[in-house]
Amino acid sequence: MSFREKNRHVGIVGIGETRFSSHREDVNQPEMIREAVKDALDDAGLTMDDIDCVVHGNMELFEMVHQPDLWHTLGTGARGKDAFRLTTGGTTGGTLVGAADNLVASGMYDTVLAIGFEKLQEGHTTGGITNMADPLWARKLQSGALTDSAAVKAIAEFGADRAKRVAMLYRIIMDKHACLNPNSHRAFGLDWDQMEDLMENSPPLIGDLRLIHMCSQSDGACAMILSCEKKAKQQCDHPVWIRDHITVHREETLNLCVNHYPNETTHRFAARHLYERNGITAPLDYFDVFEMYDPSAWWGADWIRDFFLLEGDEHYRLIEEKEIMGGGKMPINPSGGVLAANPIGATAMVRVAEAAKQVRGNAGPHQIPGTVNHAIASSFGGTMWTILMMLEKELNW
Amino acid sequence: MKNSEESDSYIIHGKLALPYTYFAGRTGSTFLTTLRDHRTIMGVKCTTCNRVFVPPRQTCERCMADIRSQWVTVSNRGTVVNHTVIRYQDKHLPRKPPFVLAMILLKGADTPMAHILEGVNPDRVEKGMEVTAVFSPATTNTLLDIDHFEPVAEAP
Ligand SMILES: [Zn+2]
Numbered sequence: 001m002s003f004r005e006k007n008r009h010v011g012i013v014g015i016g017e018t019r020f021s022s023h024r025e026d027v028n029q030p031e032m033i034r035e036a037v038k039d040a041l042d043d044a045g046l047t048m049d050d051i052d053c054v055v056h057g058n059m060e061l062f063e064m065v066h067q068p069d070l071w072h073t074l075g076t077g078a079r080g081k082d083a084f085r086l087t088t089g090g091t092t093g094g095t096l097v098g099a100a101d102n103l104v105a106s107g108m109y110d111t112v113l114a115i116g117f118e119k120l121q122e123g124h125t126t127g128g129i130t131n132m133a134d135p136l137w138a139r140k141l142q143s144g145a146l147t148d149s150a151a152v153k154a155i156a157e158f159g160a161d162r163a164k165r166v167a168m169l170y171r172i173i174m175d176k177h178a179c180l181n182p183n184s185h186r187a188f189g190l191d192w193d194q195m196e197d198l199m200e201n202s203p204p205l206i207g208d209l210r211l212i213h214m215c216s217q218s219d220g221a222c223a224m225i226l227s228c229e230k231k232a233k234q235q236c237d238h239p240v241w242i243r244d245h246i247t248v249h250r251e252e253t254l255n256l257c258v259n260h261y262p263n264e265t266t267h268r269f270a271a272r273h274l275y276e277r278n279g280i281t282a283p284l285d286y287f288d289v290f291e292m293y294d295p296s297a298w299w300g301a302d303w304i305r306d307f308f309l310l311e312g313d314e315h316y317r318l319i320e321e322k323e324i325m326g327g328g329k330m331p332i333n334p335s336g337g338v339l340a341a342n343p344i345g346a347t348a349m350v351r352v353a354e355a356a357k358q359v360r361g362n363a364g365p366h367q368i369p370g371t372v373n374h375a376i377a378s379s380f381g382g383t384m385w386t387i388l389m390m391l392e393k394e395l396n397w
Numbered sequence: 398m399k400n401s402e403e404s405d406s407y408i409i410h411g412k413l414a415l416p417y418t419y420f421a422g423r424t425g426s427t428f429l430t431t432l433r434d435h436r437t438i439m440g441v442k443c444t445t446c447n448r449v450f451v452p453p454r455q456t457c458e459r460c461m462a463d464i465r466s467q468w469v470t471v472s473n474r475g476t477v478v479n480h481t482v483i484r485y486q487d488k489h490l491p492r493k494p495p496f497v498l499a500m501i502l503l504k505g506a507d508t509p510m511a512h513i514l515e516g517v518n519p520d521r522v523e524k525g526m527e528v529t530a531v532f533s534p535a536t537t538n539t540l541l542d543i544d545h546f547e548p549v550a551e552a553p
Pocket residue numbers: 443444445446447448457458459460461462
């Protein structure tokens with residue numbers, strides 16, 4: 001895989017998020033987007049005059065409104081500006097940041113505004129996801145957004161008892177994080193002693209995936225402003241630098257079950273390549289925080305191993321010893337992650353935004369203790385599309 | 398007039414039911430007509446990497462070779478390589494829950510295909526279980542001309 005270093009450094013100078021909720025009847029789509037855009041501009045101390053290009057994205061099939069960018073200028077501020085529209089499923093938000101990163105690094109634009117949004121309450125998410133499948137071979141034979149493939153794999157490897165406990169422990173940890181984040185859509189106040197009850201009584205969806213394990217359908221928007229090094233230093237005292245990003249995907253069904261192809265997941269593949277080309281040999285030691293796109297507790301628990309290139313049950317021990325909480329070896333999703341809020345077109349961007357806020361040290365009540373110098377954020381979409389975004393506090397690599 | 402910060406907000410309810418067509422292509426069509434007319438399942442073989450794809454495809458994902466003319470017949474029998482139990486109900490699902498969706502590797506094929514598995518307690522499905530295709534009594538001109546798979550009865 002060929003890879004070139006950027007033409008110039010790119011810094012994050014503005015971050016905006018709406019609160020996430022299933023009740024945003026008070027605003028229409030562009031009005032909700034405007035909240036995030038305004039928040040990002042205010043955060044950066046900029047106006048739309050400073051923005052050279054707008055990149056906009058969501059999953060339009062979810063709301064049954066096509067090409068919303070055509071009339072969303074009311075909220076995006078894109079009137080008269082160069083603009084792009086992107087949609088890549090769950091990874092949309094990560095693709096938006098990646099595109100903005102490339103647009104700035106290339107030298108085409110000095111300052112780019114990336115916007116991801118979704119109003120899942122307006123549509124039918126499972127209907128939308130069902131329609132992503134190949135109409136000829138798969139549309140009538142699939143389970144939509146829900147899968148328990150990670151549960152099957154984990155139970156086969158670690159036994160039902162340990163695997164189910166780890167998944168539920170991960171779920172409760174994420175809820176504890178979500179309770180600290182004022183933007184959370186779902187923050188239940190779960191406690192450790194509810195483990196057994198939830199493992200038995202949360203409604204079953206598919207295989208061993210239960211309702212409590214799964215992410216929500218949320219409304220919300222996220223906006224980020226990226227600038228070239230020169231502009232970023234003028235605009236902002238402490239830009240967060242995007243050191244590198246990687247995006248990979250494949251057709252998953254051919255790879256899932258039979259070992260005809262190397263069975264490395266796209267997560268591990270992406271992580272391995274990203275770390276290799278940046279000289280990171282011990283990612284678990286190097287990074288100070290990880291914002292992961294974790295659509296379910298089963299996936300979240302499983303994927304830690306791939307993202308940090310761990311072996312055996314190292315990822316399970318991180319969860320069991322609660323090392324993924326603030327102050328632990330590798331704090332994961334101080335924001336509560338996707339289990340706390342999933343406005344799909346924004347979700348992956350929120351991971352980057354939240355990781356960047358942790359680097360800045362001003363995430364709010366869910367800021368983790370200690371200095372965050374190096375952060376990583378992941379995006380996920382079906383079928384196994386992975387994006388990893390590497391953030392740095394200092395421009396010193 | 399109420400202050401707009403306190404007033405309720407309308408929700409516009411609508412429904413889109415959009416018909417669509419999807420062109421199966423010659424490769425997909427050959428598979429479907431053979432299934433319909435001869436109750437035979439066919440795949441295509443990549444002569445570069447020797448993999449047999451079921452359902453068929455015009456190109457090999459790995460080699461990007463054109464494999465459309467390399468037809469091979471595979472068995473109606475195969476083994477379960479993975480499965481899941483659908484426990485929730487929704488309109489798009491092909492059966493009432495609980496039911497089993499399995500990845501089935503047919504004898505002679507190198508890629509598993511997803512299909513419904515019946516005739517077995519959902520909690521008793523095992524990897525490696527031998528299954529056979531049960532054809533639909535009336536044709537649908539889709540992959541559902543295989544109505545479902547079921548376990549091969551054990552020899553007495
Ligand atoms: Zn091949």
